[in-house]
């Protein structure tokens with residue numbers, strides 16, 4: 292059972308308990324913690340030194356003998372700390388912190404990363420993604436500004452927390468009956484996060500995660516607790532759909548039409564609107580002939596029907612994306628037979644801890660060893676952020692099919708060996724298990740061997756013939772193979788490119804947003820759209836990632852920027868601000884060029900990142916540092932400031 296996180300609890304453990312806990316230590320993080328506890332920098336100047344990048348080896352290549360040495364030293368330090376009454380020496384100097392940063396992530400970290408990484412580290416408990424102060428804005432001005440937030444998932448809750456902190460009134464409109472968005476809706480068996488949880492969490496809300504990659508229930512519980520802690524629920528209108536919003540050019544406000552599930556539609560006025568509707572919550576059903584003719588139960592993985600008993604059933608699964616990857620091994624345990632219809636196999640990033648519980652010792656260390664949690668999160672943040680980007684960047688001179696550069700080819704070989712190793716005894720499965728697209732062409736699924744073990748089961752089959760038709764009794768393929776099923780499950784992803792659908796958003800000049808976009812969603816910083824003043828998007832166009840970072844990182848950067856926009860608007864007493872078209876267009880040209888040079892942007896790769904016109908509307912193609920830097924604060928010159936027009940008196 293997960294507990295609330297209480298970092299830096301005093302150490303009262305026995306010697307034996309200390310020794311046990313240290314067995315689970317991440318040595319580079321532990322060594323830095325020792326510097327905090329003793330004030331002695333020489334702990335990281337000796338032989339216990341990371342020599343490998345953390346994304347290659349979590350312990351930084353420190354040999355088992357050196358790890359044992361580190362544990363022995365740490366034992367003495369923890370004992371002295373406990374026996375001395377849990378007293379910390381003064382905080383290490385800035386120079387020492389810099390040395391510790393180099394120690395944990397390796398020397399040669401570019402200078403420009405230092406500020407970014409130090410902010411993320413939040414060494415003194417500061418808010419890593421805090422926005423500029425609202426102090427100079429009067430309480431009256433703040434209180435008369437009303438924001439409508441659409442959605443109470445991870446992004447909408449974050450928006451509410453930031454507004455709540457500045458005492459700006461807001462209302463969240465949520466179509467579901469609960470908070471959590473993705474983590475409430477996706478209740479299929481095996482659903483879990485693919486980013487390690489110590490970075491898939493708000494920077495300001497650490498948590499004692501029970502699993503390295505927690506499952507849906509744990510994630511829902513996290514967002515549920517956060518909404519209670521910040522008292523957000525009082526402002527959420529559950530079971531209410533936001534259908535339409537119209538910008539009023541006279542008043543510079545939005546008129547928002549909401550439809551409660553059981554009640555009359557009503558209109559709310561808002562000075563700003565924050566869309567936090569996500570990219571992955573409207574199931575995408577494939578265009579297959581006869582799709583609705585199947586007579587047995589059939590459903591999408593994002594709308595799992597728990598009342599359909601799968602025990603002893605013959606089940607057809609359409610798709611092999613991230614969701615199928617997680618639920619097939621689970622349902623195969625109880626089904627009579629599972630037949631998977633595969634278009635392309637996934638690349639898998641090996642992670643032995645993927646479905647493991649975090650050991651007790653690790654829980655103890657994060658709670659009791661001062662600064663261990665911060666350094667551990669920091670090491671993960673670095674190793675999973677920019678580390679992989681280079682390997683998925685396109686070398687325009689590279690001609691080898693199936694990869695986009697020498698580094699990408701190396702990655703391909705490494706991952707192919709991994710899959711081959713797991714399927715040595717199953718050549719018939721291996722035949723269809725190696726993707727032909729480059730690694731990084733699509734988001735990799737995280738793997739501990741569970742998927743391939745499931746494919747090797749006697750009751751699981753992979754069919755690679757394209758589907759021709761769904762019939763009342765099953766599925767027929769183009770080669771004429773007919774399979775009969777009791778249940779059909781669609782694991783076909785979400786309508787990710789259909790940003791902000793099916794809402795109608797009417798901006799300046801009376802133009803509806805989707806007409807304005809004409810099939811290709813775009814936004815400045817992923818946040819602002821010309822002619823849609825004070826409409827701010829979270830998890831908007833080109834803010835998704837394939838290999839670097841987590842969506843929460845992006846949301847925290849975006850929300851800091853949005854708070855800057857609201858502050859600017861209030862400071863200047865403007866009704867609203869509207870991004871300039873030329874600024875928006877130049878930004879998006881840069882994004883397009885960037886995406887063309889990434890594995891997922893290459894012409895041969897088909898994925899949900901591309902819209903119907905083959906345009907990458909989802910992904911951020913650059914470093915996290917660049918996103919962090921550009922979203923520090925809005926540049927007033929990028930915006931037109933609108934005044935509220937007082938209506939002419941009627942003669």
Ligand SMILES: Cc1cc2nc3c(=O)[nH]c(=O)nc-3n(C[C@H](O)[C@H](O)[C@H](O)COP(=O)(O)OP(=O)(O)OC[C@H]3O[C@@H](n4cnc5c(N)ncnc54)[C@H](O)[C@@H]3O)c2cc1C
Pocket residue numbers: 441442443444445446447464465466467470471472473474477482483484485486491531532533534567568569570571572614794829830840841842843
């Ligand atoms: C199975 C799965 C696994 C994932 N794993 C990862 C991962 O490992 N790492 C990662 O970074 N990301 C992951 N993601 C992406 C995930 O969606 C984001 O991490 C994050 O949860 C997005 O939060 P959000 O609040 O922006 O959107 P959502 O969680 O989608 O929430 C949007 C909310 O808006 C509401 N809403 C939408 N339209 C309306 C409307 N018109 N009116 C009222 N309410 C509305 C929805 O009901 C929903 O509650 C995963 C997604 C899925 C589906």
